[in-house]
Amino acid sequence: MLNQGLGSWIHKRRVKSHGHTAVIDGAVSVGYEVLAERIDRLANALEGQGIGRGDRVAYLGNNHPAFLETLFACGSIGAIFVPVNTRLAPREVAFALQDSGTSLLVNARQLESLAQAATAIAPVASRLVVEDDHEVVGSYETAIRAASDEHRDVPVSLDDTAIILYTSGTTGNPKGAILTHGNLTWNSLNVLVDYDVTSSQVALMIAPMFHVASLGMGALPTLLKGGTLVLQDRFEPAAVLAAIERHGITSLSGVPTTYQMLAEHPDWDTTDLSSIRMLTCGGSAVPMRVLEAYEARGLSFSGGYGMTETSPGATSLQPEHSRTKAGSAGLPHFFTGIRIVDAGGQDLPDHAVGEILVQGPNVIPGYWNRDDATAGSFQDGTWFKSGDMGYVDEQGFLFIADRLKDMIISGGENIYPAQVEQAIMELPSVASVAVIGVPDQKWGEAVHAVIVPVEGQPVTRDDIAAHLDGKLARYKIPRTVEVVADLPRTASGKIRKTDLRESHRKRTLA
Template identity: 35%
Template sequence: MSATVGSALAWWARTQPEQTAIVVDGESLDYQGYEAWSSRVAVHLRDAGIVPGDRVGLLAENSLPWSAMALGIIKAGAVLVPLNSRFKPAELRKVADDAGLARVIASDAVVAVAREAAGMGAPYEVTAFADVVGLRDAEPDPATDAFRVDREPTDPIAVLFTSGSTGRSKGVVLTNQSLLSIVFEASLTEEGFRQGSTSLLVLPLAFTPGLVWGVLMTTVLGGTIVIEKDLVPGRAVRLMEEHRVQAVFGVPLIFDAFSRTPEFAEADLSSLRTAIVGGAAVPVPLLEAYAAKGVTLRQIYGMTEAGGVATATLRHEAKDHPATCGYGSIFTELKIVDADGQEVGPDEEGEILIKGPGVTPGYWGDPETTAEVITADGWLRSGDIGRKDADGRIAFADRLKDLIITGGINVSPIEIERVLMGLDGVAEVSVIPAKDEKFGETPAAIITPSSPDLTAADVVAHCEQQLSDYKVPRYVVLREDPLPRLPSGKIAKPQIKQDYADVHVDFDKVR
């Protein structure tokens, strides 16, 4: 079966062997080396007893070997399970049990975590980077250096465990067929991914942006990916200019950090064909800062179950419709439905449903949840609230489960957060429900200020100017530390809810 990510890598290794595939910290790997190294890893796994269909975890920070290990796992016919390098042993143990891991390849920095977790339940084998990194410099062998096991298009090649923004982690299945559909659709649209494209990644490789839109997208298209180990904004801006990067993606926090560097003011960013932003609303001043550099920031809506990006604002509409996320895509449809599954009218809120070739076939080992989330006719229930305007543009409103119900009225935390992000002195904010004897729940705003002068009274006054009374927070917490975030860059709302579960006890009402 030739329609696989492995066959794409083999093609580029044959036709452009010296083309740079990956750059990390100034060190690069060309396609010939990428093909040989990943094939040698696949042979190593085969010789260690891995058979097609086995799940193999990859526990490592962003690095040059990460991509070779990931492709090696896939080329062995195994199912890649990317693992968060920040996992504690108990967290890794949970994923190991859910995925049924047979082996974990771990970087030297975290191999002790992998071994400790292996002893906490059903055992799995551990391979340290030290055992496979040296394969890069092994003697050439035509048979070994082109080895791969191609599976059927609909067989799983990876399982991505969601980062848990809803508090529950699920293993999202990715197949060659769904991956190639994502790549094909992206190459036809304004996303800027083309044969030979160069992308910059400042997010973890182990999650959907890094694996799907970073490593696998680049590999299939024969492009170059510049990977940063950590977010150092000024350096990232320099890399965009140095490598003539065409595509970059991330959350607004990342693009804001770029824009605040001295390097940004001087950089030539004319190579950027697309800059896609997700995970939170994009402030208008941020859009304007990039527009002044000739770069259009495009709001996206998506989820791991839909390949990461289901829709993006059209380039020519980004300025006039900054709060919307486009109309879907060439092959991907979105609709808004009520509780009975019936489509709602323009500007009416309901659940967002997604249908397209990049939608996952389901959750690993969880047919019950798969049946709950994916309808019989193939629509993915997102669990998100949205609406369409009269012309069909999608706007994300909130998570279904994140609604605050105060006095029987639904309140969207994101609506309050957007208002507060427009207040000078607010760096970050998360709005959560607080228990209330009178109303059941009431909004509580957890804020990291950017100014020491910000007060709770300022917050209330600002909200009272723009929001109905029942939406104005009755609790305001000003904290010194940044808000906790998930590896994807999103604010970790479940953790904030847990940390401030007793906000109604520990803090006084401000109104």
């Protein structure tokens, strides 16, 4: 066996899981044999388009079998898969294409205008378009049907790059995290060990697979084990509840907002949820009212902590600890370790707050074309510096104390204030700005901008929204804007965001 990476997975499952359903997309069910043949055909079609080892192939689309086919086809020939967030603005998509050096873009028909706008800025050599309707034959399907179904075993090692996944930038532009075949394989093994995934797993994929949590914690472990993925291209509570009952869903992953919206839907009380064995929640802790709503239906949550750079799992909290260790992110995954260190990199005792470091075969080797960022992200060569603050108790359970970086998590999306601030500062009427996350009952956090306007030039939230429309993804645009005379700063001139958050908290309580 020459291919030790992801590209060999479905080919092996063709025999091991013969007769089993791999993917369900609407009314279409795809068995492992058919999925394996389509991957082989697509791999040969990509080679026919000039794609080879190390070349980058981007995918712009929501959850669809073509996402998985493109991922595994790239792995089959040693190419690199670049999933792109569909909620980004054209300029942001173009950056990912250009920075990665994408040669071929596969995009969904419903995102054709976004693809055209992005490739007008960052041209690619070729594109394949996936139709919404399975009965309609577009260029993607034509390429598959015209290609050979021969499976070829090409050399791919666990150290080879499988995916470049762009993370929100702390200084304006995002960084491309290099996820190797080994990173994704070991992360999947962590999931199989710590979450008891079985071959009878029927996982409902409601979070987009271009996010590492959905892909790494849901899709890949399920397929590795020979289970079934049920795809939904968007989150609609009624459709999710109907799918749970129709398909006998056994596992579901989401963020607190997802689960809250399901529990608040009129169909919640009448939906048969008896098939569910596993609920996982990421992004932030599950609110007590949501936890209680699910416990009333005999369900409990698994939680955890992770990031793109850990593929993404670092820790997991099992359901039996959801009450006794409330607020904890759990224990390190089986093949992963964590440390808590002070500013000098020295280990801290239990309950002392410091930076969280992560080590393991699921930790990325670095960032694409960013040696500077890679060098500054590791301690002692192998311990990844998360930039998050936390502590462990005497039993080794991790608790997140704060974010060293100012990242905002809104509805499961990571938002870095620096990028939003830079875009806002393009407005001539803005003298200075600070963007912070503020509590939001629905989304966990919402983006809040505190602005000092240029004297004599008033600025409103509508002005900000109009300026950012098309430049940033909509979820990054501030929901609220506060105009002030000055911003609190340290002696060195840095904005004291802690003071801004506290000031907002006091006003909210007043």
